[in-house]
Amino acid sequence: MYINNFLKNFNLMTSVKKQKTLKQANRKVILNILRDSGEISVADLSKEVNLSKPTLMTIINYYLKNELVVNTGKGDSTEEGGKKPNIYKFNENGGYAVGIIISANKLAGVITNLKNKILHNISVPLKTNEGFDSVLKKIVDLYNNLINNAEIDRKRLVGIAIGAYGITDNTRGEVIFSPHFPSWGKNLNIKEKILKQIPYEIPIIVDNHSRFQVFAEKILGLGIKKDNIVAIQAGKGLVAGVIIENEIKRGNHYLIGEIGHMIVDPEAREICACGGKGCFEAMVSTNRILRMARDKYRDYQDSIIFNRNNPEAVNIYNVFDASNKGDKLALDLMDDVIKWFGIGISNIILMYDPQVMIIQGIFTKAGEYFLENLREKINKISLFSIKRKTEIKYSELGDTAGVLGAASYVLSKYFE
Ligand SMILES: [Zn+2]
Numbered sequence: 001m002y003i004n005n006f007l008k009n010f011n012l013m014t015s016v017k018k019q020k021t022l023k024q025a026n027r028k029v030i031l032n033i034l035r036d037s038g039e040i041s042v043a044d045l046s047k048e049v050n051l052s053k054p055t056l057m058t059i060i061n062y063y064l065k066n067e068l069v070v071n072t073g074k075g076d077s078t079e080e081g082g083k084k085p086n087i088y089k090f091n092e093n094g095g096y097a098v099g100i101i102i103s104a105n106k107l108a109g110v111i112t113n114l115k116n117k118i119l120h121n122i123s124v125p126l127k128t129n130e131g132f133d134s135v136l137k138k139i140v141d142l143y144n145n146l147i148n149n150a151e152i153d154r155k156r157l158v159g160i161a162i163g164a165y166g167i168t169d170n171t172r173g174e175v176i177f178s179p180h181f182p183s184w185g186k187n188l189n190i191k192e193k194i195l196k197q198i199p200y201e202i203p204i205i206v207d208n209h210s211r212f213q214v215f216a217e218k219i220l221g222l223g224i225k226k227d228n229i230v231a232i233q234a235g236k237g238l239v240a241g242v243i244i245e246n247e248i249k250r251g252n253h254y255l256i257g258e259i260g261h262m263i264v265d266p267e268a269r270e271i272c273a274c275g276g277k278g279c280f281e282a283m284v285s286t287n288r289i290l291r292m293a294r295d296k297y298r299d300y301q302d303s304i305i306f307n308r309n310n311p312e313a314v315n316i317y318n319v320f321d322a323s324n325k326g327d328k329l330a331l332d333l334m335d336d337v338i339k340w341f342g343i344g345i346s347n348i349i350l351m352y353d354p355q356v357m358i359i360q361g362i363f364t365k366a367g368e369y370f371l372e373n374l375r376e377k378i379n380k381i382s383l384f385s386i387k388r389k390t391e392i393k394y395s396e397l398g399d400t401a402g403v404l405g406a407a408s409y410v411l412s413k414y415f416e
Helices: 002-036 042-048 053-065 132-150 190-195 209-220 286-295 316-324 328-352 368-381 385-389 398-415
Strands: 039-041 069-074 086-090 096-102 106-113 118-125 157-164 167-169 174-177 204-208 229-235 237-244 356-361 391-394
Touching (some): 002 042, 002 398, 039 042, 096 132, 096 398, 106 398, 118 132, 118 398, 190 204, 204 209, 204 398, 209 229, 286 328, 328 356, 328 368
Parallel strands (some): 096 157
Antiparallel strands (some): 039 086, 167 174
């Protein structure tokens, strides 16, 4: 008897739960249609989904109340003398998302509306290996400043995503280890620390920044309509974001994308930040290029990269620029770095077989010489003709890729 009652109640509970989930699922479907279409009437909506007009109207009313949908007024009637239908539109300013990236030397953040439009962005410098308590204070200040500057109601915030440099467990919101911030120690739960500082409880996602960088390409950049994308960011460190069959890949220990420590030259003397020798990251670092430039100053004093005869003042943009003008020293330096990029990227292509390999970060400023010769190098290394079909391109998203990717990731979870 007891068991029967229990089962009866249990079934009743699950059926109520199922109905609730179904209701939520229907709502999300309708919201996504509204988000993707411009303006739409209930009659047009009913052609797209298998729901009755009264059900649709209940859903629309729910969203009108939440201000995620607005009534734009009466549309044209379809039949002569027919009643003019109400036209509904998604309210892109009905909610907001915040994306923050903690990189080695700065904290950057954006606040966007529900259609990825940036309303405000802020960036503040970070000290080398700045302690987490101080970084946390800067994160909270930046978050408050974004909301205040964008003049939004913070209750309308749908979530925050934070991208960290370092190995990150997104399920716990924890930075396992960050080579740029050794003072943070191991297994620092950023999510918990931030939640304690923010007055309204909202979803917080913490992940490695590369995952948001590649997500930005998928939603807004060169990865639109592509299922397999790899985006590599060369600069301070070297890491890749990987999307395979439309899913961000992380791996068992969150190590997918840590390509910077792939050994490309086992004979190298170059020591990497990780302690290894001949790591991809160390071989293509801009510091190494500049050091090689300075070492060659005596033999190449006429090179245009030393425009003021001061080898110490040379910067990476001088080298990029001079390589595109055919300067001998700059070409030698770039050929060396292209060799290591060629090997590294070739291996990554074999590993993930992407449709597009997107280069982000400082090398997007390298210009034609680097990109053209890199493509050629990869084709030469490759024994598989299929590899030649992989597009290799510079990202067009600029410095906002990470923060914008983080905010759009929040939105994708919200609309999921
Ligand atoms: Zn390394």
